[in-house]
Amino acid sequence: xxxxxxxxxxxxxxxxxxxxxxxxxxxxxxxxxxxxxxxxxxxxxxxxxxxxxxxxxxxxxxxxxxxxxxxxxxxxxxxxxxxxxxxxxxxxxxxxxxxxxxxxxxxxxxxxxxxxxxxxxxxxxxxxxxxxxxxxxxxxxxxxxxxxxxxxxxxxxxxxxxxxxxxxxxxxxxxxxxxxxxxxxxxxxxxxxxxxxxxxxxxxxxxxxxxxxxxxxxxxxxxxxxxxxxxxxxxxxxxxxxxxxxxxxxxxxxxxxxxxxxxxxxxxxxxxxxxxxxxxxxxxxxxxxxxxxxxxxxxxxxxxxxxxxxxxxxxxxxxxxxxxxxxxxxxxxxxxxxxxxxxxxxxxxxxxxxxxxxxxxxxxxxxxxxxxxxxxxxxxxxxxxxxxxxxxxxxxxxxxxxxxxxxxxxxxxxxxxxxxxxxxxxxxxxxxxxxxxxxxxxxxxxxxxxxxxxxxxxxxxxxxxxxxxxxxxxxxxxxxxxxxxxxxxxxxxxxxxxxxxxxxxxxxxxxxxxxxxxxxxxx
Amino acid sequence: xxxxxxxxxxxxxxxxxxxxxxxxxxxxxxxxxxxxxxxxxxxxxxxxxxxxxxxxxxxxxxxxxxxxxxxxxxxxxxxxxxxxxxxxxxxxxxxxxxxxxxxxxxxxxxxxxxxxxxxxxxxxxxxxxxxxxxxxxxxxxxxxxxxxxxxxxxxxxxxxxxxxxxxxxxxxxxxxxxxxxxxxxxxxxxxxxxxxxxxxxxxxxxxxxxxxxxxxxxxxxxxxxxxxxxxxxxxxxxxxxxxxxxxxxxxxxxxxxxxxxxxxxxxxxxxxxxxxxxxxxxxxxxxxxxxxxxxxxxxxxxxxxxxxxxxxxxxxxxxxxxxxxxxxxxxxxxxxxxxxxxxxxxxxxxxxxxxxxxxxxxxxx
Numbered sequence: 001x002x003x004x005x006x007x008x009x010x011x012x013x014x015x016x017x018x019x020x021x022x023x024x025x026x027x028x029x030x031x032x033x034x035x036x037x038x039x040x041x042x043x044x045x046x047x048x049x050x051x052x053x054x055x056x057x058x059x060x061x062x063x064x065x066x067x068x069x070x071x072x073x074x075x076x077x078x079x080x081x082x083x084x085x086x087x088x089x090x091x092x093x094x095x096x097x098x099x100x101x102x103x104x105x106x107x108x109x110x111x112x113x114x115x116x117x118x119x120x121x122x123x124x125x126x127x128x129x130x131x132x133x134x135x136x137x138x139x140x141x142x143x144x145x146x147x148x149x150x151x152x153x154x155x156x157x158x159x160x161x162x163x164x165x166x167x168x169x170x171x172x173x174x175x176x177x178x179x180x181x182x183x184x185x186x187x188x189x190x191x192x193x194x195x196x197x198x199x200x201x202x203x204x205x206x207x208x209x210x211x212x213x214x215x216x217x218x219x220x221x222x223x224x225x226x227x228x229x230x231x232x233x234x235x236x237x238x239x240x241x242x243x244x245x246x247x248x249x250x251x252x253x254x255x256x257x258x259x260x261x262x263x264x265x266x267x268x269x270x271x272x273x274x275x276x277x278x279x280x281x282x283x284x285x286x287x288x289x290x291x292x293x294x295x296x297x298x299x300x301x302x303x304x305x306x307x308x309x310x311x312x313x314x315x316x317x318x319x320x321x322x323x324x325x326x327x328x329x330x331x332x333x334x335x336x337x338x339x340x341x342x343x344x345x346x347x348x349x350x351x352x353x354x355x356x357x358x359x360x361x362x363x364x365x366x367x368x369x370x371x372x373x374x375x376x377x378x379x380x381x382x383x384x385x386x387x388x389x390x391x392x393x394x395x396x397x398x399x400x401x402x403x404x405x406x407x408x409x410x411x412x413x414x415x416x417x418x419x420x421x422x423x424x425x426x427x428x429x430x431x432x433x434x435x436x437x438x439x440x441x442x443x444x445x446x447x448x449x450x451x452x453x454x455x456x457x458x459x460x461x462x463x464x465x466x467x468x469x470x471x472x473x474x475x476x477x478x479x480x481x482x483x484x485x486x487x488x489x490x491x492x493x494x495x496x497x498x499x500x501x502x503x504x505x506x507x508x509x510x511x512x513x514x515x516x517x518x519x520x521x522x523x
Numbered sequence: 524x525x526x527x528x529x530x531x532x533x534x535x536x537x538x539x540x541x542x543x544x545x546x547x548x549x550x551x552x553x554x555x556x557x558x559x560x561x562x563x564x565x566x567x568x569x570x571x572x573x574x575x576x577x578x579x580x581x582x583x584x585x586x587x588x589x590x591x592x593x594x595x596x597x598x599x600x601x602x603x604x605x606x607x608x609x610x611x612x613x614x615x616x617x618x619x620x621x622x623x624x625x626x627x628x629x630x631x632x633x634x635x636x637x638x639x640x641x642x643x644x645x646x647x648x649x650x651x652x653x654x655x656x657x658x659x660x661x662x663x664x665x666x667x668x669x670x671x672x673x674x675x676x677x678x679x680x681x682x683x684x685x686x687x688x689x690x691x692x693x694x695x696x697x698x699x700x701x702x703x704x705x706x707x708x709x710x711x712x713x714x715x716x717x718x719x720x721x722x723x724x725x726x727x728x729x730x731x732x733x734x735x736x737x738x739x740x741x742x743x744x745x746x747x748x749x750x751x752x753x754x755x756x757x758x759x760x761x762x763x764x765x766x767x768x769x770x771x772x773x774x775x776x777x778x779x780x781x782x783x784x785x786x787x788x789x790x791x792x793x794x795x796x797x798x799x800x801x802x803x804x805x806x807x808x809x810x811x812x813x814x815x816x817x818x819x820x821x822x823x824x825x826x827x828x829x830x831x832x833x834x835x836x837x838x839x840x841x842x843x844x845x846x847x848x849x850x851x852x853x854x855x856x857x858x859x860x861x862x863x864x865x866x867x868x869x870x871x872x873x874x875x876x877x878x879x880x881x882x883x884x885x886x887x888x
Contacts (some may be wrong), residue, residue, distance in 0.1 A: 307775060328777040337775065345775060348768035359765060359776035369757045 002065035003028050004159045004190040005081065010049055010059035019045040020056070021214045027159055027190040032181055033220070034205035035194045038235055038432040039404060042214040043194050047163060051083050052076040082157025086164050088148045090136045097132035100151045122154050127183050141293060142173040149180065159190040166200055167458060170292045171493035178204045196235075196433075198228050199461065210234040236433045243440055243465055255319040257281045257421040257452020258304055258335075263313035265303050273299040275476045276313070281421070281452035286443060288467030288484065289456040292496050295473040297456045298340050301425045304454060305337045306330035318420040318452075331361035334420030338427050340456075342410045347398050353409055354380060354394040360413035383416025388438055403430040415442040422446050422453045428462070440466055460489055474498035561874035569867045578859065590852040591845060597852070599736050601844045603806055606743045607632060607815060609840035610798030611822020612829065613750055614667070614791040618685075619831045620754065621787035622767035627674060627689025628795045629819025630696030631667040635796025636803040637700060638666030640810050643722045644708060652725020659726060660742075660800045667796015668789040670696065675788035679781050685788065693819065704810050718811040728805035737805030743837075746794060750833040763787050795819065821847075828875055846871065 006026040012019050020042045027033050037043050048054045050061070052070040060067055063079045070076050076083075090099045101115040116132040123130050128146045136144060145165060152160055162181075166174045181191050181204055195201060201208050201223050210218035210231065218226070218234045232240050258281040267273030274296045281287045289297050302308035303315055306326030315322045320333040339345035348356065357380050358364035358371060365375040377394055384391050389408040392401050398409055407430045414422065424443065428436035443466065447453050457463050463470050467484040472495035479495040482488075570580035591597045611628035618625040639659035647655060674692060677683040703719070710720040728737040754760040766773040766783045773780050802815050821843050828842070829835035850864020 305775070325777075327774060331777045339775065344769075344771065346769075346772050348765050348772050350768050351764065355761070355764075358761070359772055359778075361775075361777055364758075366758065369759070371758050371761060 001028065002062075004063065005050065005079075006062040007046075007050065008060050008062070010046065010056045010061075012045060012049060012054055012056050018214045020049065023059070023211070023214070023216050024219060025050075025209055025216070026220065027192055029158070029190050030185055030188045031206040032185050032191045032193060032204050034201045034208040034223070035192055035211065036196055036198075036201060036208060036231070036235060037211035038196070039430060040432070041211040041235070043211055044163070045214070046211065047083070047161060047192075047194065050076065050161065051081060077155060077157070080156060080158035081161065082152030082155060082159065083161045084145070084148050084152055084163065084165060086167065088141075088144045090144055090147060090151075092137040093135070095133055095135055096130050096139075096147050099136055099147065100132075100154060103151045103155055118154065119150065122150055126150065126153060126187075127180055128153075141168045142170075142176075145169070145177070146180070153184075153189075157189075159192070160184060161192040161194075163194045164196075165193065166195060166197065168293055170496045171460060171489050172497055174200070197459070197461070198231055201231070212237055232433060238434075240433060240437055243437065243444075254283050256316070257283050257285070257318055258423075258454060259314075259316040260300075260304065261314045261316075263303055263310045263315060265299050265308050265310045267296075267299055272311075273476050274303060274310075277476075277478045278313075279471055279478060279481070281454055283420070283450045283452050284447050285469070286447050286453040286455060286467045287481075288463030288470040289454060289473060290460055290463055290470050290492055290496060291473030291479075293458070295496070296476040297473055298425065299476075300473065301337065301340065301423050301454070301456060304330075304421070304423045305335055307337075330421075334418070334451075336361060336414040336417075336419045336422055338410055338414050338422075338424040340425035342406050342429075343403070346410050347406060349399050350397065351399075352395050352397055353392055356398050356409060357413055362417055380412075380416075384412050387412040387416040387442060389435055389442075404432070404435070407431055408435065411439055411442070415439075415446060418449075419446060419451050422451050422455075424453065424455045426456055426458065428457070428459075460492060464489070472496055558875060561877075562871055565867065565870035565874045568870050572863075572866060573859075576859070583853065583859075587849050587853050591849040597848050599734050600848045601841065602736050602740060603844075604847055605837075605841045605844035606737075606740050606805070607798040607802045607818045608822050608825050608843055609743050609837055610746060610794050610801070611819045612825035612836040612840055613746055613822075613833060614671075614795035614798070614819075615823050615826035616791075616829075616831045616833055616836055617750060617763075617794065618671075618787045618791040619826065620760070620763040620767050621784055622770065623675075623678075623784060623788055623791075624686040625671065625674075625689050625788065625791045626686050626823060627671060627692050627792070627819065628798075628822045629815075629817070630689070630693035631670045631792045631795030632799035632802070632815050632818050632822075633693075633696040633700050634670040635663035635667040635799030636807075636810060636814060637696075637703065637799075638662040638796070639800035639803050640708070640719050640722065643726055644720065647723045647726060652723060655723065655726040656728065656804060659722070659804055660797060663796040663798075663800025663803075664793045665796070667799065668793040670796070671788045671792020672785070675785045678788075679785060700810060700814065701812060704812070708810065710809070716811070719809045721808040722804060726804060727808060728801065730805075737801070739801035739805040742797070742801060746797065747833045747837050750794075754833065759783075759786070795822070798822070824872055828872070843868070 003026040008024055010020050010023040023042070023046055025035070025046065035043055035046070045054065049056050050070070052072045052075050055071065061070060062068065068079060070079065091102070094102070097112050097116040097119060100119055101112055104115065119130065119132040122128070128150050130143060130147050130150060136147065139147065149160065165177060169177060181193065184191055193200070193204065205223055207220045208218065208223050208231070209216060209220055212235060229239065258279070260277055260279045263274060263277045264272060265274040277300065279287070289300060291297055299308055303310055304317070306315065306322045306329055309326065315326070317330045317333040317335050320329055322329045346356070346359070348359065354373065354377055357376055365372040365379070380394060389412050391408050391412045392405050398406060401409070411427060414424070422443065427439050427443065431439060440462070443453050443455060455463070455466065464484050464487050469481050470484050470487060470492060471481045472479045472492055474496055475498055479498060482492060566584070573580040573583055611632055614628045614631060615625050639662050642659050642662045643655065646658065650658065670692060671689065674685045674688040677688050678685040701717070704717045708719040710718055712720070728739045730737050754764075762773070762778050762783055765776065765778060766780055770780060798818065799815060802818070803810070807814060822840070825836055825839040825843050828839040846868045850868065853859055853864050
């Protein structure tokens with residue numbers, strides 16, 4: 001049996017960076033091949049080479065046993081290679097049928113009735129329920145992803161490449177995606193799934209290839225033959241010890257780091273994005289926030305930092321109720337924030353790393369009318385060595401840094417010094433495993449030193465290992481708060497997807513949530 | 524293998540600040556080359572226009588060159604003209620640091636001059652000359668700031684774009700000027716032309732002895748140095764840069780964004796107002812129709828040419844002033860229509876700005 005695709009010795013260089021170096025990779029019909037590696041390991045480059053976006057400097061590619069040339073994405077599609085990008089490429093204003101009709105193309109008229117018929121047949125065949133007549137705009141992320149996969153399948157792909165497909169999904173949706181993947185495998189399709197989560201590799205992959213620094217360090221291995229520690233070691237290049245997580249007793253008598261009482265707030269587009277949320281974060285406590293993307297996590301963080309005025313309810317940071325000038329109030333009370341989108345919300349064009357430091361909220365040392373930059377530089381170096389994230393040099397312009405380096409600047413600024421409340425939105429975004437681990441340790445250290453920590457993450461496992469309690473958001477509501485110790489992933493997933501029946505399944509959860517709400521309304 | 528992790532390849536360990544002495548010098552060379560290229564290009568196009576009009580471009584250029592730069596009177600004229608240009612340009616530089624676009628230099632200059640003239644009309648006879656001059660300059664500063672403040676307040680309260688409101692206020696200022704000099708402030712002893720009474724001799728800016736260049740030039744240089752120092756050394760200058768670079772980041776840092784935007788605009792207006800008062804007390808001595816006409820717009824261009832850098836603004840203002848003076852001699856000596864000089868100025872501006880535009884795009888990649 002010939003592989004659907006076999007890549008031999010792919011090498012491509014960007015400037016001085018060998019993004020791929022002698023990469024071998026193959027996919028057989030009827031298998032799921034996981035491609036894993038850190039950010040910057042060369043996964044995306046390899047995908048773009050396979051899909052014809054880039055041309056390799058050297059190396060060859062075989063499809064069905066014959067040597068081929070993939071000069072463009074159109075060539076790739078002609079060879080039966082289909083790609084489902086991370087940012088799903090559908091037109092929101094069109095229906096599912098119109099989107100797929102566009103991809104099928106060919107004639108001037110789309111023949112939408114026939115397309116819709118074919119969609120129904122294909123969605124039956126592959127177990128991908130979608131309604132062809134609905135506008136993409138109205139679909140959930142999971143439904144959009146199904147539409148995208150269906151589109152790729154209907155254009156005749158035999159090899160489906162999924163680029164980090166689970167990063168935007170709730171656990172239940174991940175499960176149903178995996179069911180679809182297994183079904184495609186059983187029907188003889190080849191599937192490549194890019195991920196950095198080992199439990200997903202174990203759940204769905206037949207073989208795994210690990211990339212590091214542009215090179216293949218583990219080729220086509222059976223996941224069962226390797227334990228987690230050795231797979232992580234392959235990805236990172238060294239051993240990463242498990243997160244040491246000392247749990248500290250929460251002092252009930254102390255002033256809470258954060259109290260939200262019945263807080264509602266509007267989102268950017270004027271709709272109510274946060275509805276009557278009551279939540280308390282004690283000093284020394286880490287509260288994780290889980291939820292499907294866009295369930296109000298962003299607004300929750302912004303409300304806690306005084307950046308978004310609540311329409312009702314009150315926000316109290318470390319004993320200070322935020323009122324006039326809430327941003328300054330929160331900062332003065334000792335709150336620090338790690339924004340959801342550091343490039344848009346933190347990076348100032350033209351300013352250096354050092355010049356970004358006073359914008360973290362901690363007052364900069366002054367000298368007359370100016371800022372004492374020398375003293376600030378000393379303090380920043382201390383913060384940097386304490387944080388241990390090896391931030392970029394102080395005189396580099398931040399706008400010129402890569403996303404991961406920008407995140408390290410933002411993290412060092414927020415976590416390198418004292419604080420009473422840390423509000424961290426996706427703190428490990430863009431970081432490699434080692435820096436992610438270091439960031440988690442920093443959050444634990446902050447908590448140990450008495451800060452309350454509110455941390456939003458898409459990674460439920462991260463939250464379970466890091467947090468004391470997990471607050472689950474659904475559609476702007478606090479669907480429940482569960483203890484992280486021994487938390488049931490599926491129960492949390494039910495809460496993320498919402499509905500009263502979900503809370504019943506989650507058991508203790510609902511009780512927690514109502515207690516929280518009672519506390520809120522009683523006060 | 525160190526204890527900390529190696530950065531992945533696309534996250535390379537960052538190198539130290541590249542702005543060493545050598546590359547800074549190379550940068551300067553590049554700027555000079557860019558300007559030279561742009562001006563040469565503009566002159567070639569202009570030569571083509573001259574040829575099409577049946578004039579010999581070489582003789583026009585040599586005549587203009589000698590009449591402008593080799594003539595002490597012309598050099599003085601350039602300096603005198605450059606002074607208000609530079610202040611009007613600084614009026615753009617300061618707000619632009621905070622991300623604001625001040626197109627209102629024209630109006631702010633006029634209002635500054637009106638305030639100075641008004642103070643002279645009211646108190647000119649009763650105050651000693653030196654003090655009167657000081658009061659007039661201060662009045663110009665305050666009036667310019669107030670005029671710009673109108674636009675700033677409109678922006679901050681009802682979200683009117685300040686580029687539009689400052690531009691429209693220019694027309695209001697001009698009409699205000701005309702209304703005053705056609706009626707209440709018209710000089711009864713004048714020739715019948717609409718113009719205000721000349722300021723008291725004692726309240727005129729002194730000149731460098733043996734020249735017609737007034738001492739206000741020193742104020743202009745001082746203003747540019749002050750703006751540079753404020754940008755470089757004060758927290759306010761730093762905060763303006765933060766607001767201009769990313770207002771959301773500034774807001775999240777707890778900076779008083781509204782106050783910063785307002786003060787940047789006020790300082791800008793104050794500088795233009797000072798320009799108007801200096802032009803009145805140092806050059807024109809009386810308000811008349813066409814007083815300081817185009818000064819604000821040329822200052823706006825000077826600021827863009829200088830990429831809103833306070834030091835470079837002095838140079839850009841001088842270049843524009845030289846072009847204006849050269850235009851006068853073109854008109855007089857070659858018998859070319861008045862518009863010809865404007866064509867040359869326009870061509871050079873477009874060439875220089877066009878060049879900076881593409882360069883910016885290339886460097887932002």
